[in-house]
Amino acid sequence: MSEPIGNVLVAQGGGPTAVINQSFVGVVHEARKFAQVGRVYGAAHGVSGILNEDFYDLTEATTPNLEAVANTPSSGLRSTRDKPDVEYCREIFKVCQAHNVRYFFYIGGNDSADTCRIVHEESSKAGYAMRVIHVPKTVDNDLKVTDHCPGFGSAAKFVAQAFAGVNLDNRAIPGVYLAVVMGRHAGFLTAASALGRQYPDDGPHLIYLPERPFEKKRFVADVKKMYEKHGRCVIAVSEGIVDSKGKAIAAQFTGGERDSHGNVQLSGTGALGDCLATWVKEETGIGRVRADTFGYLQRSFLGCVSEVDAREAREVGERAVHFAVGHNLDGSVAMKRVGDYAIEYFLARLDQVARHSTEMPAKFINKDGNDVTEAFIKYARPLIGEIPHFERISAPKVKKILIRKK
Amino acid sequence: MSEPIGNVLVAQGGGPTAVINQSFVGVVHEARKFAQVGRVYGAAHGVSGILNEDFYDLTEATTPNLEAVANTPSSGLRSTRDKPDVEYCREIFKVCQAHNVRYFFYIGGNDSADTCRIVHEESSKAGYAMRVIHVPKTVDNDLKVTDHCPGFGSAAKFVAQAFAGVNLDNRAIPGVYLAVVMGRHAGFLTAASALGRQYPDDGPHLIYLPERPFEKKRFVADVKKMYEKHGRCVIAVSEGIVDSKGKAIAAQFTGGERDSHGNVQLSGTGALGDCLATWVKEETGIGRVRADTFGYLQRSFLGCVSEVDAREAREVGERAVHFAVGHNLDGSVAMKRVGDYAIEYFLARLDQVARHSTEMPAKFINKDGNDVTEAFIKYARPLIGEIPHFERISAPKVKKILIRKK
Numbered sequence: 001m002s003e004p005i006g007n008v009l010v011a012q013g014g015g016p017t018a019v020i021n022q023s024f025v026g027v028v029h030e031a032r033k034f035a036q037v038g039r040v041y042g043a044a045h046g047v048s049g050i051l052n053e054d055f056y057d058l059t060e061a062t063t064p065n066l067e068a069v070a071n072t073p074s075s076g077l078r079s080t081r082d083k084p085d086v087e088y089c090r091e092i093f094k095v096c097q098a099h100n101v102r103y104f105f106y107i108g109g110n111d112s113a114d115t116c117r118i119v120h121e122e123s124s125k126a127g128y129a130m131r132v133i134h135v136p137k138t139v140d141n142d143l144k145v146t147d148h149c150p151g152f153g154s155a156a157k158f159v160a161q162a163f164a165g166v167n168l169d170n171r172a173i174p175g176v177y178l179a180v181v182m183g184r185h186a187g188f189l190t191a192a193s194a195l196g197r198q199y200p201d202d203g204p205h206l207i208y209l210p211e212r213p214f215e216k217k218r219f220v221a222d223v224k225k226m227y228e229k230h231g232r233c234v235i236a237v238s239e240g241i242v243d244s245k246g247k248a249i250a251a252q253f254t255g256g257e258r259d260s261h262g263n264v265q266l267s268g269t270g271a272l273g274d275c276l277a278t279w280v281k282e283e284t285g286i287g288r289v290r291a292d293t294f295g296y297l298q299r300s301f302l303g304c305v306s307e308v309d310a311r312e313a314r315e316v317g318e319r320a321v322h323f324a325v326g327h328n329l330d331g332s333v334a335m336k337r338v339g340d341y342a343i344e345y346f347l348a349r350l351d352q353v354a355r356h357s358t359e360m361p362a363k364f365i366n367k368d369g370n371d372v373t374e375a376f377i378k379y380a381r382p383l384i385g386e387i388p389h390f391e392r393i394s395a396p397k398v399k400k401i402l403i404r405k406k
Numbered sequence: 407m408s409e410p411i412g413n414v415l416v417a418q419g420g421g422p423t424a425v426i427n428q429s430f431v432g433v434v435h436e437a438r439k440f441a442q443v444g445r446v447y448g449a450a451h452g453v454s455g456i457l458n459e460d461f462y463d464l465t466e467a468t469t470p471n472l473e474a475v476a477n478t479p480s481s482g483l484r485s486t487r488d489k490p491d492v493e494y495c496r497e498i499f500k501v502c503q504a505h506n507v508r509y510f511f512y513i514g515g516n517d518s519a520d521t522c523r524i525v526h527e528e529s530s531k532a533g534y535a536m537r538v539i540h541v542p543k544t545v546d547n548d549l550k551v552t553d554h555c556p557g558f559g560s561a562a563k564f565v566a567q568a569f570a571g572v573n574l575d576n577r578a579i580p581g582v583y584l585a586v587v588m589g590r591h592a593g594f595l596t597a598a599s600a601l602g603r604q605y606p607d608d609g610p611h612l613i614y615l616p617e618r619p620f621e622k623k624r625f626v627a628d629v630k631k632m633y634e635k636h637g638r639c640v641i642a643v644s645e646g647i648v649d650s651k652g653k654a655i656a657a658q659f660t661g662g663e664r665d666s667h668g669n670v671q672l673s674g675t676g677a678l679g680d681c682l683a684t685w686v687k688e689e690t691g692i693g694r695v696r697a698d699t700f701g702y703l704q705r706s707f708l709g710c711v712s713e714v715d716a717r718e719a720r721e722v723g724e725r726a727v728h729f730a731v732g733h734n735l736d737g738s739v740a741m742k743r744v745g746d747y748a749i750e751y752f753l754a755r756l757d758q759v760a761r762h763s764t765e766m767p768a769k770f771i772n773k774d775g776n777d778v779t780e781a782f783i784k785y786a787r788p789l790i791g792e793i794p795h796f797e798r799i800s801a802p803k804v805k806k807i808l809i810r811k812k
Contacts, residue, residue, distance in 0.1 A: 016578045041804055055804035068797035074574035076799050081579060098807045108515035165706035168480035171489060172422045177702070196708070269683070270676010270699050277675070293676050295698030296583070300571035302602070303710065303794045388709045393482050397462035398447055401504045 006102025013108035017151030026317020153309030164196030175288025203234025212369035412508025419514035423557030432723020454488035559715030564599035570602030581694025609640025618775035
């Protein structure tokens with residue numbers, strides 16, 4: 001190996017997850033073991049902190065502190081919504097050069113992978129030896145190449161446990177209950193609601209995903225049918241559901257506010273859920289209809305982590321360092337599922353992961369487009385780890401006395 | 407003791423909690439130990455199941471099943487929103503008589519205590535020996551006499567962990583974040599958001615309770631001030647906040663739908679949060695403003711239980727049986743806090759607990775009416791038990807190179 005002795009820079013971009021700090025701490029711990037690594041820096045607030053040279057010197061962070069941070073949800077370095085263009089990436093490269101950064105790790109989604117791709121191109125053009133690795137994270141599970149993304153398992157566990165709970169609540173006081181779940185284009189997180197089922201008639205009884213067009217008429221008919229069957233109905237709806245023309249249903253109600261990426265704001269508003277509840281009330285006449293929007297709890301709730309997800313998030317962080325520092329490679333760390341269930345880690349090309357995202361494959365969605373398949377359950381179950389056991393009362397019924405007499 | 411040999415009937419009323427089944431199982435297990443108890447019945451769907459004689463024979467429930475049910479959130483017997491009048495209570499009494507029920511335990515809030523009061527009066531008038539015990543539960547913590555209510559601690563733990571998480575999220579991607587918390591007239595659960603703070607600048611930075619009038623102008627000024635101070639602002643708002651005339655702020659936005667108790671619907675809609683977010687956006691010009699409404703997760707999320715709360719909920723169930731079967735008494739089981747922190751259990755009169763509810767005492771609310779006091783923290787901390795530890799990165803900053811040069 002003939003890598004130059006240089007420094008490591010790690011940063012976190014995009015929406016936080018419950019285990020994003022596991023990857024971060026994996027990078028830091030592993031990087032500190034290599035002789036060719038000088039200092040290990042962490043940029044505050046993602047790429048924007050790089051431009052501001054706002055760095056922590058993590059060479060001087062303690063192990064107890066780093067381990068506590070690893071177990072803390074949400075980006076410990078803090079994050080950014082900046083989506084760098086070529087000009088921005090040149091500035092990143094300049095700062096890296098000034099600080100003798102030879103290994104850059106960016107933990108994020110497909111936008112962060114694209115930043116890595118451009119920074120890598122710019123440093124290559126300049127003949128500056130710098131390894132650039134994208135470390136995957138997203139609660140939406142919408143990255144290409146990899147079997148699944150760190151961050152998804154814990155968010156999926158939260159959604160599963162939330163639905164297991166509200167299903168028990170709805171069983172105690174029947175009515176229609178619907179909850180809006182995160183996921184702009186990919187329905188994985190909404191689909192995870194199915195993992196909270198245990199008894200055959202447990203909810204969610206209906207699941208609506210962004211991968212299938214959402215029609216009011218069919219929705220209302222579905223709810224009616226389930227309510228007649230079960231005397232109640234629990235529904236999971238993706239915030240990203242679209243009509244037959246691909247237009248977001250939510251855009252009709254939220255005033256169409258756009259975030260810095262030009263996307264219509266979906267999270268942080270209850271408008272979609274409230275509207276769907278109103279549709280059910282008006283069209284079915286059912287009295288008790290309630291809507292919740294899970295919102296930011298899904299990605300940041302303190303104390304709901306999938307142990308599988310935490311382990312894998314740590315692993316991708318450490319692997320990233322092996323690929324870059326040990327093997328002098330650039331790319332995006334990805335996971336391949338083998339057997340039932342083990343993971344092999346490999347390095348995908350940055351341009352394979354950058355920019356574009358994936359959706360739920362058709363085999364995970366039922367024919368009617370209102371539930372998931374067994375194939376999805378088999379795919380997702382190992383990712384969330386154990387969820388708490390719950391049980392119904394199992395006891396014989398008592399013979400009626402007064403009513404029999406009548 | 408000269409109690410008649412008779413049967414036990416237990417039921418659950420009102421909104422579920424995470425530990426209401428601990429009390430239920432406490433009653434069942436303890437009742438099955440007494441020789442003067444024949445069968446132990448559980449009514450499905452609260453008082454409405456009594457009228458329908460819809461009983462489980464819990465004498466034949468197994469211990470593993472009962473213990474699993476105890477650890478399951480939401481009323482295992484299922485619940486009702488029925489609020490019985492005298493006529494209804496006479497019907498309850500008739501069914502009890504027909505089934506030789508000599509001990510009736512109703513687990514619920516102040517409405518359930520009132521049901522107990524009336525049923526007790528009716529059975530006394532009829533000269534029918536039946537002990538009636540109210541077993542307290544509520545996430546709102548608004549029962550009279552008792553120091554606090556089983557169910558509150560776990561809901562408070564959920565709210566604390568939720569705010570700890572969204573505070574970390576808001577720190578990673580700054581902006582204004584507000585979340586609406588349950589609690590129609592009492593602010594205890596919203597106040598519990600303060601228990602998620604650890605660092606001096608952790609959110610929630612503002613807490614609005616139903617006990618203090620909510621003014622738009624002061625609210626907007628508070629948010630502006632906190633945003634200027636911290637570069638971000640996390641806010642906890644009770645769903646029950648009212649204007650200076652005592653009118654619910656939420657009533658302006660929810661269309662004023664009323665539940666079966668004649669209360670305006672507050673839960674199961676995101677309208678209040680969305681409106682407050684719009685106020686902040688319009689009046690402050692801050693770009694990133696998000697609102698969540700925690701909704702039903704607060705009382706039913708699977709996997710967020712305060713161990714203290716679970717233990718106390720079990721205890722009130724068992725004590726209820728001792729008071730009724732062992733000592734031939736009627737009343738409402740209550741808790742007295744002694745030392746720091748232990749609980750003594752005693753029996754309050756039913757008419758002391760029935761109908762009326764309490765609010766947060768003034769000493770728990772700060773002068774400005776936008777936060778809690780240390781006295782509240784001291785009161786509430788022991789009730790939620792341990793919450794997960796979280797930590798920030800502790801490492802020195804790196805000297806800037808490029809920016810220094812400029």
